[in-house]
Amino acid sequence: MTPIYILIGIAAICFFLWTYKPVKKKPVELTGPDNDILANHVRYYQRLDDAGKQRFREKVGSFLANVRIEGVGATIEERDRIYVAASAVIPIFGFPEWEYRNLTDVLIYPDTFNTDYQFEGNNRSILGMVGSGPMNGKMILSQRALREGFEVTNDKNNTAIHEFVHLLDKSDGSVDGIPENLLAHQYTIPWLNLMKEQIEEIRKNRSDINPYGASDKSEFFAVISEYFFERPELLKEKHPDLYEYLEMIFKQDPAVS
Numbered sequence: 001m002t003p004i005y006i007l008i009g010i011a012a013i014c015f016f017l018w019t020y021k022p023v024k025k026k027p028v029e030l031t032g033p034d035n036d037i038l039a040n041h042v043r044y045y046q047r048l049d050d051a052g053k054q055r056f057r058e059k060v061g062s063f064l065a066n067v068r069i070e071g072v073g074a075t076i077e078e079r080d081r082i083y084v085a086a087s088a089v090i091p092i093f094g095f096p097e098w099e100y101r102n103l104t105d106v107l108i109y110p111d112t113f114n115t116d117y118q119f120e121g122n123n124r125s126i127l128g129m130v131g132s133g134p135m136n137g138k139m140i141l142s143q144r145a146l147r148e149g150f151e152v153t154n155d156k157n158n159t160a161i162h163e164f165v166h167l168l169d170k171s172d173g174s175v176d177g178i179p180e181n182l183l184a185h186q187y188t189i190p191w192l193n194l195m196k197e198q199i200e201e202i203r204k205n206r207s208d209i210n211p212y213g214a215s216d217k218s219e220f221f222a223v224i225s226e227y228f229f230e231r232p233e234l235l236k237e238k239h240p241d242l243y244e245y246l247e248m249i250f251k252q253d254p255a256v257s
C-alpha cells in the first residue's frame, strides 16, 4: 500500500500546480528616448489619442518587464526592444486583459536564418519564427526585418507583427488561421471561405496581397494582419470584407477615416 505521506505529497504538488500562476513583474518605466522611438517610428502609436498612447506605453513597459529580448550574433539597440514590444502590443491592443503566456524569450538574429536556426550558410530565407518543440516559448526575428517593419512605411509588411499574430492564432492550440478564442463561432465558416477565396485570387495573380499569404491559411491570416495594421486605410478601401472580419477578430478599427 502507498504510504499516506506520499499521497499527501502528491496532493500538495497537484494543488500547487493547479493554483500556480507565474508572477507578473512590474512594468518597466519607459524613458524619454523610448517615447521618442514610439512617436517617430511607430505609425500605429502616432494614430492613438493621448489616453491610447498612455495605455500603449504601459503595455510596452509590461511586455519588456516580462519577456527577455536577446541578440544572437546581433547587437541589440533600444529601438529593437521597443519595436519588438510594439509589435507584441499592436495585435492585442483591443484586449485589455491579454497576456502572452506562451512566450518567454525573443531572440534577434542579424538577418535571415534557416529552419535549423542558423544565420550563416545556405537556405537563409526565414525572417521570423514562433518556436515549437524545444523552442516552445521562444520567438526568433531577423533584426533587419524587424527594423524595416517600422522604418519602411510604404509597404504592407511587418515581420514582427506577423509572428505575434501566429502566437495569437496558436493560443487556441492550433496555428490554422482561425483564432477560435477571438472569433465568435458563427463566423468561423464564413471566415474560412473568405480566406480560401482570397488565397485563390493570390494564386491567380489577381491580388495586391503579399503572395506568401497563399502558402496556407495560417500564413494568410498573418500576412493579412500585417496589411491591416500597416496600411489600414488601404485595406479598408481595397478589401472592405477582409477589413470587417479583422476588425471583429482584433476588436479594433485602426483606419483613420
Ligand SMILES: [Zn+2]
Binding pocket: 162, 166, 218, 219, 222
Ligand atoms: Zn508566418
